Amino acid sequence: MKKFLLLLSLIPAGLLAACGSDEGAASDVEKKDLVLGGTIPYSDMLEGGVKPYLEELGYTVEVREFNDYVQPNTALGSGSLDANLFQHEVYMTAFAEEHDMELSGVIRVPTAPMAIYSEKFDSLDEIEPGSTVAIPNDPTNTARGLTVLRDNGLLEFDEDVNPLRVTENDVTSNPLDLKIESLEAAQLPRSLSSVDLAAINGNFAISAGLDLTTSLAKDNIPENIINQVVVLTENLDDQYVQDIKEAIESDEFKQFIEEEFQGFHQPDWMRE
Numbered sequence: 001m002k003k004f005l006l007l008l009s010l011i012p013a014g015l016l017a018a019c020g021s022d023e024g025a026a027s028d029v030e031k032k033d034l035v036l037g038g039t040i041p042y043s044d045m046l047e048g049g050v051k052p053y054l055e056e057l058g059y060t061v062e063v064r065e066f067n068d069y070v071q072p073n074t075a076l077g078s079g080s081l082d083a084n085l086f087q088h089e090v091y092m093t094a095f096a097e098e099h100d101m102e103l104s105g106v107i108r109v110p111t112a113p114m115a116i117y118s119e120k121f122d123s124l125d126e127i128e129p130g131s132t133v134a135i136p137n138d139p140t141n142t143a144r145g146l147t148v149l150r151d152n153g154l155l156e157f158d159e160d161v162n163p164l165r166v167t168e169n170d171v172t173s174n175p176l177d178l179k180i181e182s183l184e185a186a187q188l189p190r191s192l193s194s195v196d197l198a199a200i201n202g203n204f205a206i207s208a209g210l211d212l213t214t215s216l217a218k219d220n221i222p223e224n225i226i227n228q229v230v231v232l233t234e235n236l237d238d239q240y241v242q243d244i245k246e247a248i249e250s251d252e253f254k255q256f257i258e259e260e261f262q263g264f265h266q267p268d269w270m271r272e
Contacts, residue, residue, distance in 0.1 A: 112202020
């Protein structure tokens, strides 16, 4: 035992420290290579508004684009993404519960509103009785679609119903006898050729080339429906997550939004 202690004392302290910190050092290096994911236009927001800032901090950043609302979270869970940007708090909470995941929001970002579009009508006043309206079929965005129709006088539902959970069964008045069709959110822009109007999520509208300024009406977005950067809860306090937040709070990000994302609804913190 004495011989072992003697030999141990002859090993330089720096070498022992290096051996003991190899795992931590490797972890730090790994976290400098980030993969961020989002749907259009939030993948563009990451590419042009977040990636350059992180690269200035020494990160290598890859941005991956997705075309649905499921893969970005499953990729986060599998470890192939470090953070994603496409979803709001209500959707994140419901997804996490359904898929037994621990997800946390980091910071909210400017968000494209859900809006009513039509290739047949130029205004809400032109909508004819019996017209067909398409809305998203996932629960959260079904509620948003019905709410934007309600807010613009096309439907009514009980005031006691939670507007974030409303379904077609909660509609109490439909004066134009609108025929409501539920479709996958990503399919809604293509449905405009076969329906009279559609309530379309902003990201899918933009990716399909629709102009937010040509919509018939837009929704009023509450804070918990504004999209946010999301990470696994276990990573919430990691340095790279704090640096992503710093990037979004930067003046560079705000300037990028002003130039490239006009018409987006801004979260409270950007308007203070």
